Amino acid sequence: MSTLRFKALETLPFKDFRKDNSVEIPTKLSELFCENVFSENTMREYLTKEAFQSIMDAIKKGTKIQRLIADQVAVAMKDWAMSKGVTHYTHWFQPLTGTTAEKHDSFFTPIEGGRAIERFSGNLLIQQEPDASSFPNGGIRNTFEARGYTAWDPTSPAFIMGTTLCIPSIFISYTGETLDYKAPLLRALNAVDEAATNVMQYFDKNVTKVTPTLGWEQEYFLVDSALYQSRPDLVLTGKTLLGHSPAKGQQLDDHYFGSIPTRVMNFMKELEIECMKLGIPVTTRHNEVAPNQFELAPMFEEVNVAVDHNSLLMDVMARIAHRHHFHILFHEKPFAGVNGSGKHNNWSLATDTGENLLSPGKNPKKNLQFLTFFVNAIKAVHEYADLLRASIASASNDHRLGANEAPPAIISVFIGSQLFRVLEELEKVTEGKLSPDEKTDLKLNVVGKIPEILLDNTDRNRTSPFAFTGNKFEIRAVGSSANCAESMTVMNTIAAKQLNDFKIEVDALIETGLKKDEAIFNVLREYIKQCKNIMFEGDGYSDDWAVEAEKRGLNNWKTTPEALKQEMNQKFVDLYEELGIFNHREVEARNEIKLEKYSTVIDIEARVLSDIARNHIIPSALKYQNRLIENVKGLKEIFGDEEFKTLAKEQMSLITNISQNVSTIKVGVEDLLKARDAAKAVNESQTQAEDYCNKVKPLFDIIRDASDDLEMMVDDELWPMTKYREMLFTR
Ligand code: ADP
Ligand code: MG
Incomplete structure (x- = not known):
């Protein structure tokens, strides 16, 4: 019995907790608007006139914010955030991984005499240094200074997620190359x-x-x-x-x-x-x-x-x-x-x-x-x-x-x-x-x-x-x-x-x-x-x-x-x-990152598909085929050579069909893994991506078609993969 599928189905959708998560929307949604945002309105309340004007100028005219003003803004942000139960802050940025990144630091700062305070300064607001080397950089790391820094983008308001104050930031290498999505966007704007x-x-x-x-x-x-x-x-x-x-x-x-x-x-x-x-x-x-x-x-x-x-x-x-x-x-x-x-x-x-x-x-x-x-x-x-x-x-x-x-x-x-x-x-x-x-x-x-x-x-x-x-x-x-x-x-x-x-x-x-x-x-x-x-x-x-x-x-x-x-x-x-x-280097680096990402995605898909096909699909198909063989043998025993041929006709054809599909999958997976090894060994990113696209990916369909055929033949009880109808119609 393919346990994972059936265990998952058993939890569905009849269990009350899945339906009882009911949520009421307040009639005046507008009252919640920007509750967790250091919005213009909040800034007006928490900032001095001078600091407020300075931020507005930065937003509207792109002028620089002076360090002293930044200190004021940092303190105001901290006070506002703490009034809402916030304990940590982070520069929130968008590296080229495609997701957002954050590294939380506490406002908590020990001082002399075994005491501690909550502190947040202009320096910390303006700039932070996450380790750039673990984010995609398309080789910029090799030719340039490895370290990068994040810098506050005052044109996008800070906000609170959970108990963390998030400060929208750009991510840039020390040599000035952009390492994220936001920095070039701001330049284009x-x-x-x-x-x-x-x-x-x-x-x-x-x-x-x-x-x-x-x-x-x-x-x-x-x-x-x-x-x-x-x-x-x-x-x-x-x-x-x-x-x-x-x-x-x-x-x-x-x-x-x-x-x-x-x-x-x-x-x-x-x-x-x-x-x-x-x-x-x-x-x-x-x-x-x-x-x-x-x-x-x-x-x-x-x-x-x-x-x-x-x-x-x-x-x-x-x-x-x-x-x-x-x-x-x-x-x-x-x-x-x-x-x-x-x-x-x-x-x-x-x-x-x-x-x-x-x-x-x-x-x-x-x-x-x-x-x-x-x-x-x-x-x-x-x-x-x-x-x-x-x-x-x-x-x-x-x-x-x-x-x-x-x-x-x-x-x-x-x-x-x-x-x-x-x-x-x-x-x-x-x-x-x-x-x-x-x-x-x-x-x-x-x-x-x-x-x-x-x-x-x-x-x-x-x-x-x-x-x-x-x-x-x-x-x-x-x-x-x-x-x-x-x-x-x-x-x-x-x-x-x-x-x-x-x-x-x-x-x-x-x-x-x-x-x-x-x-x-x-x-x-x-x-x-x-x-x-x-x-x-x-x-x-x-x-x-x-x-x-x-x-x-x-x-x-x-x-x-x-x-x-x-x-x-x-x-x-x-x-x-x-x-x-972008400069020439950045265009190349970004292109390289995207090509590598493409190859990696196809590579992972190839491995996962091979794994599922070999370890889940083929064994289940064979299990069902064995049942059929038992059935045919039994019929022969009971009815004898001549009569059984008519009675077991459909089963025999199913047995053959299963074997054909199993064989298609097996050969397909072998070819796929060979093609994948060859593509993986290619050094140049463009050629490598093309190989993954033209030589690896087309083999997916062959395996899939045979597997989907088998899904229609094999006893539902033996099928290991949760079916489309189960995933798409369960709400
Ligand atoms: P639809 O195009 O589906 O008929 P709408 O005309 O309301 O619907 O717009 C769809 C989307 O276009 C919405 O997200 C809306 O905010 C956006 N939109 C409308 N006007 C502008 C604009 N001037 N600039 C950018 N986006 C806009
Ligand atoms: Mg539309």
Whole structure:
């Protein structure tokens, strides 16, 4: 008897404690908002006017905080935190492992005379030194100083988790190389702020700062923790490596937006309470398409804070799930045959005068402003599509992209047919000076029509990786397990570069004697011509699109190794260096880390699959086969040679079938282990990742298919692996 599976099933779901974890939400959730955040409001209360102003300047203008002020802030933070029962503090950062990191230190400090006090100083607030050598650094450690330090990011508020004060920080080597997700993101945000603010001088000289905004939508699966523990593949790789799809999956579409199961609802309620306290403005919850799949979305926020909030949320979700005896799966494709999970990143630009630059305005001037940012965003994606593709590449996201549920790996832009027609009109703008008639026509009939168009624009396309949705672009191909910072760093970097180029081109035309508007129309016209090939309104899932995209010269990097290879393109390295986001060494190091991660993930999957196939699947299949053999022998004994042949026909064919599948698995595992050994021995990361992708991974399917066949033959009582129907429908 395969005990783990049945023991896990016995704990389900009939045990009362699993259902009784009921949670009540206070009617006024708003009263909990930011309870555990050193928010602007709290700072006003705890800081001197001077210190408060200094932090606000750091947030709004990026000015440095003086050491003396930092001391004041540290003491205020400590006092506030201690009033809430906090004993420890930590620099909270996001190393390239993909999770968050923290090392707790106590406020407790012994002083002379056997006494002790609670202490926290500006020095400790500003900088700490975790050991950098244990975090991924892509070889930076070998060429540069090994030590790294974390530095306080005052633009993201400190918060309390449990009894620890968490201070959002960047992580950097002593030689200045960034070792985390946040540091380059902050650089990219500064770059786009500067570029967009410069362009805004054409339209509104009052604008002094442009802040990119992000609203993410997080999808996830919940699985009962006992069932999760019974699946070694889920525990070790975050996904099931085998398992026959259940008779009922998502065919009936009865899960999406359906009523939320009670136990899940309790989890969600507790999560929402926690999010409120942490200042994460979650507003939306619903069931997703696949059974046991759900989604959560907040109000959008400034990108840096939104990224921190997503990382923090993933951490909080895992903890709260445990309290409700669930395990949360952020993997992009935990179960074959049902939809996977993504993390849509809605992106826009906001000014310090309160405008959304991707939202059209009330007069023609505002609409030209809208068009400027709209077309430049498309142009940025057109020029740097490969970089955007690389930013979402991972072993787990490969299962999703192009799998008829997520956007394909081809980067295209969807803007809706009506806006597309506007761009087509703009393509016809005369070169050079415009006649007064043309200007009026543009104002009234082209640009002027935009607000109406958007008002009733219900044009939606779920298959596009980069879609305009009324007042923001939605990057849809981001993986559910990813840190949003990666795609956001790329998006803001390429937008910055594009806006810088735009400014140079428009200024050059103004120099030749064109009016500002004329110059802008002229540049936009050329951009639209250049970008047309990336705009696609049709079905991104169709095979025709792949063919059509190839004709249009768009790339289709289907796998992570292919996508990551593009990152080292000189054009991209130059871009990063020009804008001061990464130097050449950092680009290489990050690329190396991602390739290594890819190879490691496939390597672990290969080992886990081999182990399960050999030690769990084959023995169970043989056990059942032996039963059948006994049965056949018995029949022969009772009925004699002739009659038994008819009576035992089905059993005999099952016995043969089992043997065939067992043999396929056995040979498959041997081949897999050989291919894995060979790939592991490769020294160069790019080649190694390609070998894992092209030589190791394809063998997974052979083993899986045979195992899933066996699952359908073998007596349920003997089957060792918890089944899909058990994991997906237990709530
Ligand atoms: P949907 O696109 O599913 O119809 P919404 O339009 O409400 O839903 O937006 C989805 C997500 O987009 C939400 O997370 C929301 O916060 C975010 N969003 C809305 N406006 C912006 C914006 N200006 N910048 C960034 N994100 C935004
Ligand atoms: Mg969406």
